Amino acid sequence: MILLVTDKMGFLFKSLADHLKEREEDVQITSLNPMDLISADDADALVLFTDPDIGAKEKELYHLKDFIMEKGYDFFIIGQDDEITDVYKFVPEILVTRVFKRPFNTSEAVTAIIAGASTSKEEKRERILVVDDSGVMLRDIKGWLGEKYRVDFADSGLKAIQYLASNRPDLILLDYEMPIMDGRQVLELIRSNEEYTDIPVIFLTSKNDKESIENVISLKPDGYILKSAGADRIISEVDKFFAKLKANRLEGNFF
Numbered sequence: 001m002i003l004l005v006t007d008k009m010g011f012l013f014k015s016l017a018d019h020l021k022e023r024e025e026d027v028q029i030t031s032l033n034p035m036d037l038i039s040a041d042d043a044d045a046l047v048l049f050t051d052p053d054i055g056a057k058e059k060e061l062y063h064l065k066d067f068i069m070e071k072g073y074d075f076f077i078i079g080q081d082d083e084i085t086d087v088y089k090f091v092p093e094i095l096v097t098r099v100f101k102r103p104f105n106t107s108e109a110v111t112a113i114i115a116g117a118s119t120s121k122e123e124k125r126e127r128i129l130v131v132d133d134s135g136v137m138l139r140d141i142k143g144w145l146g147e148k149y150r151v152d153f154a155d156s157g158l159k160a161i162q163y164l165a166s167n168r169p170d171l172i173l174l175d176y177e178m179p180i181m182d183g184r185q186v187l188e189l190i191r192s193n194e195e196y197t198d199i200p201v202i203f204l205t206s207k208n209d210k211e212s213i214e215n216v217i218s219l220k221p222d223g224y225i226l227k228s229a230g231a232d233r234i235i236s237e238v239d240k241f242f243a244k245l246k247a248n249r250l251e252g253n254f255f
Contacts, residue, residue, distance in 0.1 A: 002025055004016070005064075046068060054087060061087060125149050127171075131154045145238060148239075
């Protein structure tokens with residue numbers, strides 16, 4: 001489904017919507033109002049059709065930025081040069097898939113938007129590698145995180161290192177207590193390899209005594225989560241980690 005967003009539905013906007021429908025695409029039209037965006041159906045791509053007043057809609061554009069980050073939509077902008085510049089004041093360019101400046105080629109725009117909407121949502125989701133020797137824990141985390149993230153498994157430290165040879169996750173959830181090669185050893189191997197050293201690692205630990213926690217923290221992981229915290233807490237901690245990561249990237253590069 002493609003979400004078309006505008007506060008002024010002129011001829012060009014209606015033409016774009018009609019061409020998308022002719023290509024048998026599901027289309028929903030909504031305004032830039034935050035409540036309208038929240039109420040819209042889930043989509044695969046979002047198209048913002050700007051107008052001369054777009055620069056005055058600071059609140060709406062800030063909300064749009066958060067909305068796109070949360071949903072992971074392919075994001076297209078159609079507008080005049082100055083209008084697009086106004087949007088970039090609030091929505092960083094890194095979030096934009098493509099821009100079409102008016103007057104634009106409708107056929108070209110439709111083809112690009114459909115291609116963006118057809119990109120698998122699976123490919124857009126963050127990938128998490130869960131390393132734990134407990135099959136029960138692996139199954140539980142898959143159930144807790146699998147709807148929002150791509151979740152891969154390794155039931156030993158050795159298999160985790162083998163996995164990294166051909167895959168690059170966005171986050172590793174690493175069991176601290178494992179036989180043969182424990183979490184400390186796995187983290188040391190990850191940090192010693194230039195190809196893996198910047199992959200974030202959060203420890204999963206079943207021990208919550210002061211000495212154990214201090215030992216975990218001393219290894220300087222990107223965080224730690226107690227297994228006993230339960231599903232809601234683990235989901236919340238992972239969500240917060242990725243939200244903070246995205247915010248830091250945007251702030252560091254664009255603000």
